[in-house]
Amino acid sequence: MENLIAVKDLHKDYVNDGVVTPVLRALNFTIEKGEFVAIMGPSGSGKSTLMHILGFLDKLTTGEYIFAGSNVAIMDDNQLAEMRGRQVGFIFQAFNLLPRTTVLDNVIMPLIYTAIPKAERIEKATAALQAVGLEHRLRYLSNQLSGGERQRVAIARALVNDPAVIFADEPTGNLDSKSGLQIMKILQNLNEGGRTIILVTHERYTAEHSKRILRIKDGEIVSDEKVEKRQFAAEGEELRK
Amino acid sequence: MNLIENITHVAQTLRRNKVRSFLTMLGVIIGVMSLIIIVSVGAGAQSLIINQIKNIGSNLIGVLPGKADPDGPPASVMGVVITTLTNADIRALVSPDYPAIVAATSYVKGVDTITNNEQKIDTTFTGVSANLPEVEDTGVAAGRFFSAEEEAGMARVAVIGSEVAEKIFSDADPLGRKIKIKKVNFTIIGVMKKRGSASFQNQDNQIYVPVTTAQKLLLGIDYVSFARLKIVTPDQVDPAMDYARRILRERHRIDNPSDDDFDVRSMASGLAAITAITNALKFFLAAVGGVALIVGGIGIMNIMLAAVRERTREIGLRKAVGAKNRQIIEQFLLETVMITFIGGLLGIILGALISFAVSRVAIGLGYKWDFSISLGAIFLGCSVSIIIGLASGILPARRASRLDPIEALRYE
Numbered sequence: 281m282e283n284l285i286a287v288k289d290l291h292k293d294y295v296n297d298g299v300v301t302p303v304l305r306a307l308n309f310t311i312e313k314g315e316f317v318a319i320m321g322p323s324g325s326g327k328s329t330l331m332h333i334l335g336f337l338d339k340l341t342t343g344e345y346i347f348a349g350s351n352v353a354i355m356d357d358n359q360l361a362e363m364r365g366r367q368v369g370f371i372f373q374a375f376n377l378l379p380r381t382t383v384l385d386n387v388i389m390p391l392i393y394t395a396i397p398k399a400e401r402i403e404k405a406t407a408a409l410q411a412v413g414l415e416h417r418l419r420y421l422s423n424q425l426s427g428g429e430r431q432r433v434a435i436a437r438a439l440v441n442d443p444a445v446i447f448a449d450e451p452t453g454n455l456d457s458k459s460g461l462q463i464m465k466i467l468q469n470l471n472e473g474g475r476t477i478i479l480v481t482h483e484r485y486t487a488e489h490s491k492r493i494l495r496i497k498d499g500e501i502v503s504d505e506k507v508e509k510r511q512f513a514a515e516g517e518e519l520r521k
Numbered sequence: 522m523n524l525i526e527n528i529t530h531v532a533q534t535l536r537r538n539k540v541r542s543f544l545t546m547l548g549v550i551i552g553v554m555s556l557i558i559i560v561s562v563g564a565g566a567q568s569l570i571i572n573q574i575k576n577i578g579s580n581l582i583g584v585l586p587g588k589a590d591p592d593g594p595p596a597s598v599m600g601v602v603i604t605t606l607t608n609a610d611i612r613a614l615v616s617p618d619y620p621a622i623v624a625a626t627s628y629v630k631g632v633d634t635i636t637n638n639e640q641k642i643d644t645t646f647t648g649v650s651a652n653l654p655e656v657e658d659t660g661v662a663a664g665r666f667f668s669a670e671e672e673a674g675m676a677r678v679a680v681i682g683s684e685v686a687e688k689i690f691s692d693a694d695p696l697g698r699k700i701k702i703k704k705v706n707f708t709i710i711g712v713m714k715k716r717g718s719a720s721f722q723n724q725d726n727q728i729y730v731p732v733t734t735a736q737k738l739l740l741g742i743d744y745v746s747f748a749r750l751k752i753v754t755p756d757q758v759d760p761a762m763d764y765a766r767r768i769l770r771e772r773h774r775i776d777n778p779s780d781d782d783f784d785v786r787s788m789a790s791g792l793a794a795i796t797a798i799t800n801a802l803k804f805f806l807a808a809v810g811g812v813a814l815i816v817g818g819i820g821i822m823n824i825m826l827a828a829v830r831e832r833t834r835e836i837g838l839r840k841a842v843g844a845k846n847r848q849i850i851e852q853f854l855l856e857t858v859m860i861t862f863i864g865g866l867l868g869i870i871l872g873a874l875i876s877f878a879v880s881r882v883a884i885g886l887g888y889k890w891d892f893s894i895s896l897g898a899i900f901l902g903c904s905v906s907i908i909i910g911l912a913s914g915i916l917p918a919r920r921a922s923r924l925d926p927i928e929a930l931r932y933e
Contacts, residue, residue: 337841337927365842393843393845
């Protein structure tokens with residue numbers, strides 16, 4: 281399999297009032313296309329920062345980040361925005377849907393910054409909502425949905441531009457266990473379909489739904505292992521916390 | 522996303538916050554509305570004033586007692602009684618040697634309760650010369666105007682306006698009837714044609730008596746308060762003014778024009794003065810409207826800055842899904858410009874409606890008022906509102922575009 285992501289000696293420092301705080305130190309790893317990787321670690325370990333850098337939302341301080349053969353470290357703001365629009369989709373813990381906006385418009389949102397014609401946008405958004413089982417909720421306002429449904433809308437939004445990677449930042453954190461399980465099932469199904477998924481979580485059980493766990497502590501990778509006993513989110517099962 | 526899509530997208534955002542969008546617009550609505558009203562009502566008022574003066578005639582010269590001040594009002598307007606101008610002065614200006622001045626009339630005014638046997642009304646009487654109908658381009662509807670002989674002989678005759686006739690005599694024929702002014706009996710020999718209002722005076726509410734009669738029998742004076750000269754054609758007005766000044770200086774033994782004890786004015790100079798005053802007024806009111814617009818613009822900037830803060834997460838999200846800084850700026854700028862542009866349109870419509878109502882009221886009150894909304898004013902209203910949108914939107918839009926997406930997504 282080909283490398284989608286290659287990180288070499290990646291460092292990230294935050295500078296606050298002249299005080300330099302290292303957040304990530306000398307990270308080296310690769311992620312192949314079609315992998316389902318969980319980045320796991322306690323809060324403050326740097327896992328979210330790593331996801332932001334991998335998702336083109338933040339810039340690394342030193343080192344190298346190659347995404348699909350392109351050197352991300354030398355990209356400017358506009359190029360990074362372009363990468364976010366084409367290559368990645370985000371799922372956030374807090375859903376981050378536009379309030380008082382229809383489900384369909386929420387899912388269409390990433391496409392309005394592309395050159396895709398309007399009719400095709402609606403088509404793609406409808407297809408994405410079908411993929412998460414919400415085709416009957418197109419005209420609902422986002423605030424009329426349950427938490428689980430909202431996160432499924434967020435997944436549809438992440439899928440709509442057919443990205444190379446989906447980043448999920450604690451996607452089950454705000455959900456009850458049943459809804460959380462549904463979300464994990466959707467992510468597993470997407471991965472089975474060939475989609476690369478990078479999951480950020482502090483929960484071991486959630487991480488075990490992936491195929492590989494990168495454990496991170498104090499900004500360093502402490503282990504990088506294949507999941508031996510993988511959890512499968514089957515229908516009816518409750519997600520343990 | 523093209524412009525039209527962008528506009529529909531922004532329109533959706535504005536619809537989601539109807540009340541806030543409307544309140545944000547209010548400053549622009551009021552500002553543009555006042556701008557339109559000022560321009561339209563100002564033009565209407567100017568037309569009213571000019572019509573009033575034109576009703577008197579543009580080939581007339583006014584002669585007033587007192588020193589001339591070309592930029593200020595005549596001294597007599599200030600309530601100063603000046604006794605230097607006489608009926609003889611005015612008569613001397615009409616002479617076969619200078620045929621350009623075709624007629625002249627003096628004026629003196631007094632106020633009294635006019636009575637006949639049954640009715641009493643408080644009104645003004647005006648002593649005028651026999652050729653007032655020629656000077657003011659009017660005539661009698663019934664009977665006749667008094668003659669030069671009657672004027673010279675201080676005849677006790679009166680010619681009344683149509684409204685006075687109605688008030689005192691109702692339907693009866695006033696000709697030959699008597700009225701009392703200051704206990705002196707006058708015989709009514711004529712009723713004037715209806716003329717409406719001119720120089721802001723109701724011309725139909727007048728009582729004309731011979732100027733000599735008014736001076737000697739009613740007022741006990743030998744001066745006149747005003748005179749009008751009729752010039753053969755408007756292009757002769759300037760030379761006739763010079764002629765009148767020269768004759769009056771000779772009669773008053775004045776060598777130096779700065780010692781003049783009279784003032785000769787044309788309607789044109791009066792028009793110019795009034796136009797200058799109304800223009801200054803318009804400018805002042807437009808400045809008030811401009812201040813309203815600036816205040817409205819600052820209000821919009823304030824609200825948009827608050828909106829950027831309130832929508833921080835949304836901005837972060839938009840950036841996370843691929844929006845570039847330029848696209849965020851476009852979105853917020855378009856929102857502000859749409860708010861101000863819609864506000865401007867509403868302001869234009871409201872301003873036009875109010876201006877129309879004002880013109881209806883003025884016409885209802887009997888004034889000749891031209892209602893007009895100039896394309897210039899509409900264009901000004903639209904462009905000013907767009908400029909205010911751009912000016913007040915740029916700072917919030919830039920602030921929005923510079924938000925760090927990670928910080929923005931974490932914003933609570």
